[in-house]
Amino acid sequence: MSPANGGGRLTNPETSDVETAHGAPWRFALEGVRQALTGPAYFVAVALVGVGGLAKAAGFPPGVAFLSTLLIWAGPAQVLFFGAIAAKTALPAVALSVSLSSIRFVPMVLSVLPMLKRRDTRLSTLMIASHFIAVTVWAESLRRLPDIPRAVRLPFFFGFSITCVLVTGFFTLAGYYLAAVLPKPLAVGVLFLTPVYFLSTLVRGARSSIDWFALVFGLALAPLTQKFVGGGFDLLALGVVGGAGAYFAARAWDRRRDRAR
Amino acid sequence: MSLDLADGGLAPYLILIVFGFLPSEIWRWLSVGVARRLDEESPVFLFARTVAAVLLVGVVARLILTPAGDLASVPLAARLGALCIAGAAYLAFRKSVMAAVLAGEAAIMSAAYFFSG
Numbered sequence: 001m002s003p004a005n006g007g008g009r010l011t012n013p014e015t016s017d018v019e020t021a022h023g024a025p026w027r028f029a030l031e032g033v034r035q036a037l038t039g040p041a042y043f044v045a046v047a048l049v050g051v052g053g054l055a056k057a058a059g060f061p062p063g064v065a066f067l068s069t070l071l072i073w074a075g076p077a078q079v080l081f082f083g084a085i086a087a088k089t090a091l092p093a094v095a096l097s098v099s100l101s102s103i104r105f106v107p108m109v110l111s112v113l114p115m116l117k118r119r120d121t122r123l124s125t126l127m128i129a130s131h132f133i134a135v136t137v138w139a140e141s142l143r144r145l146p147d148i149p150r151a152v153r154l155p156f157f158f159g160f161s162i163t164c165v166l167v168t169g170f171f172t173l174a175g176y177y178l179a180a181v182l183p184k185p186l187a188v189g190v191l192f193l194t195p196v197y198f199l200s201t202l203v204r205g206a207r208s209s210i211d212w213f214a215l216v217f218g219l220a221l222a223p224l225t226q227k228f229v230g231g232g233f234d235l236l237a238l239g240v241v242g243g244a245g246a247y248f249a250a251r252a253w254d255r256r257r258d259r260a261r
Numbered sequence: 262m263s264l265d266l267a268d269g270g271l272a273p274y275l276i277l278i279v280f281g282f283l284p285s286e287i288w289r290w291l292s293v294g295v296a297r298r299l300d301e302e303s304p305v306f307l308f309a310r311t312v313a314a315v316l317l318v319g320v321v322a323r324l325i326l327t328p329a330g331d332l333a334s335v336p337l338a339a340r341l342g343a344l345c346i347a348g349a350a351y352l353a354f355r356k357s358v359m360a361a362v363l364a365g366e367a368a369i370m371s372a373a374y375f376f377s378g
Binding site: 039058059063068074076077078081092094102103107109110111115117123126131135186187188189191192193195196210215217221223225226242243244247 | 266273274276277278279280281282283284285286287288289290291292293295296297299300301303305306307308309310311312313314315316317318319320321322323324325326327328329330331332334335340343344347348351356358359361362365366369370371372373374377
């Protein structure tokens with residue numbers, strides 16, 4: 001039996017230092033490691049293989065390819081960073097584009113940390129936890145954390161996310177040496193992994209009407225914003241317009257459903 | 262101060278930290294301050310979750326509609342077809358993400374093999 005299911009005996013989720021003093025945090029940290037190794041760690045790792053190749057093409061040493069995953073931990077930002085430097089972009093402009101692409105972490109951090117924190121969680125712990133929040137860990141956290149007792153969510157989260165980061169770091173390093181020799185069908189497979197993995201994770205994790213409306217609005221608006229909003233603002237517009245649309249549509253939907261009952 | 266990759270030594274690592282790590286990380290740190298004051302039931306939390314989900318779906322949709330690199334050599338219909346196969350496998354194997362990924366990957370790689378002649 002996995003500890004995730006055994007956690008039901010924690011009657012008060014805000015407990016309990018007595019309970020957690022019996023080695024439970026470590027058990028849940030290991031459970032996080034185990035769950036990461038059942039799939040998510042490898043999916044994100046394979047998705048970042050290409051970043052290693054980019055780092056090499058941009059003229060960086062292998063250590064930077066590896067560290068870029070540990071430090072930046074954001075596929076798109078890493079692609080921008082190495083891609084822009086390979087294209088001889090001025091460094092401040094590189095920093096600006098990297099920063100713009102990482103604005104999307106704001107809603108992710110805002111939606112994961114409240115699930116992790118307890119009243120006595122230190123600021124420094126939250127700062128460190130926030131570093132690991134990127135698309136994969138975000139989507140998987142929303143799906144997995146509700147099954148974990150609150151008292152041991154942080155150890156579970158750290159076990160899960162550190163495993164993802166380390167496995168991905170080594171795959172990035174492997175990509176540094178291998179990317180140029182991948183046959184084309186495999187290279188296509190690597191590029192296709194991100195969309196198919198995230199779409200199925202989102203569908204699997206969808207619990208409320210809000211989650212479903214987010215999927216529908218995102219899919220419907222993506223081609224439109226790309227066509228009609230230019231200048232690098234299309235994703236921002238998509239997030240704000242689509243997010244607000246999905247949020248209010250879901251609330252209206254829930255209200256109608258409640259009234260129908 | 263001037264940093265250049267060609268300097269070798271620690272320069273590439275400094276460039277990574279100053280122009281890659283810090284500009285990205287700042288958003289996570291800024292968000293922590295706000296997130297500390299939110300709880301799981303608050304509307305701001307739900308709204309943030311929705312915006313993040315829509316953003317992710319949008320990024321994913323673009324990776325399929327206007328892909329970069331070798332994926333662009335596979336026609337749009339085949340990309341969408343591979344996605345449908347992934348969806349069918351997801352349902353057939355009782356909502357398994359792994360089944361969806363494996364089926365979708367098998368489909369897209371076959372398509373890539375076919376269209377590369």
